[in-house]
Ligand SMILES: C=CC1=C(C)c2cc3[nH]c(cc4nc(cc5[nH]c(cc1n2)c(C)c5CCC(=O)O)C(CCC(=O)O)=C4C)c(C)c3C=C
Ligand SMILES: [Fe+2]
């Protein structure tokens with residue numbers, strides 16, 4: 105029989121285990137109105153996402169939005185859905201597998217790497233529970249949003265804290281706040297643009313379209329706007345692109361209030377109508393292609409630009425499973441894991457050598 109002073113099983117004779125949890129926004133389980141409704145309800149009920157006072161917003165959400173938007177959004181999702189499911193889910197899952205492979209190659213085989221969605225499945229709660237069952241006593245949370253916003257990064261941290269409220273024996277927790285100026289991430293973006301230019305030539309303008317947030321959030325002190333412009337500036341510098349050829353804009357406006365400007369679609373229409381023949385468009389605020397990039401940008405905005413008189417619209421995909429990005433994510437994770445690492449991480453050169461081997465392992469997993 106165990107004695108009351110006995111060490112708990114998870115610390116008894118074993119080294120503390122560390123987990124890495126990648127978190128993205130969330131996505132419906134099917135491109136149908138029935139699947140969209142609970143997803144949108146959970147997402148749009150989050151006071152970090154919609155900051156309208158609750159009784160008013162509750163009436164608008166339940167009385168109007170949840171009766172109209174699910175069907176409209178379902179049609180859009182259907183246009184980008186893949187045989188493996190929603191693009192956001194497919195890429196996030198692959199990124200987690202690749203990261204686990206790269207980290208293992210960097211000597212960190214004991215790490216428990218998993219992924220979750222802030223809204224929908226797999227939930228943060230279920231993945232934290234799995235980490236606890238696996239004996240994790242240290243957890244690094246990596247929200248997959250390069251630029252910090254209260255409506256994205258902060259709500260992930262809220263949810264982690266909310267789940268841990270029910271644990272008696274808390275793990276140590278760290279989180280990556282943002283990485284929009286991380287050299288590895290900027291270089292991964294630059295490599296992707298360079299590769300695109302090599303294949304297709306360089307367009308008259310490079311448009312960087314970020315997801316928008318309400319203008320009011322900026323006025324209240326949300327640093328998202330500044331972080332987007334910093335990413336844009338650093339990417340322009342990495343590409344040695346003249347500042348006048350690079351445009352930052354904001355997409356996905358929701359509702360009637362003012363959001364961050366300039367808005368992407370009117371910007372593209374203006375460019376198309378004013379004789380700018382060709383644009384390359386990229387979405388550096390998303391690490392994975394999703395509805396907002398594949399449908400809103402590569403379908404709706406493409407059409408708007410061409411209709412306004414533009415001649416050539418090129419969409420540069422998100423970083424998805426690109427090797428430089430997975431390497432950057434590995435380095436970012438190693439840096440944040442810091443003194444939690446079981447053995448010292450390798451230097452950058454040997455990490456790069458190991459990366460292609462890890463990629464084969466991860467892709468085959
Ligand atoms: C209602 C307000 C919204 C805010 C604020 C917001 C901020 C925000 N969102 C992302 C990233 C993504 N958003 C995605 C979809 C999406 N976003 C909103 C609304 C807000 N987003 C809605 C209603 C939807 C659902 C789709 C629709 O009905 O239009 C996605 C894609 C999900 C997918 O399944 O593919 C991402 C990713 C960021 C980065 C951000 C603030 C910086
Ligand atoms: Fe969004």
Ligand SMILES: [Fe+2]
Pocket residue numbers: 356395396400
């Ligand atoms: Fe959208």
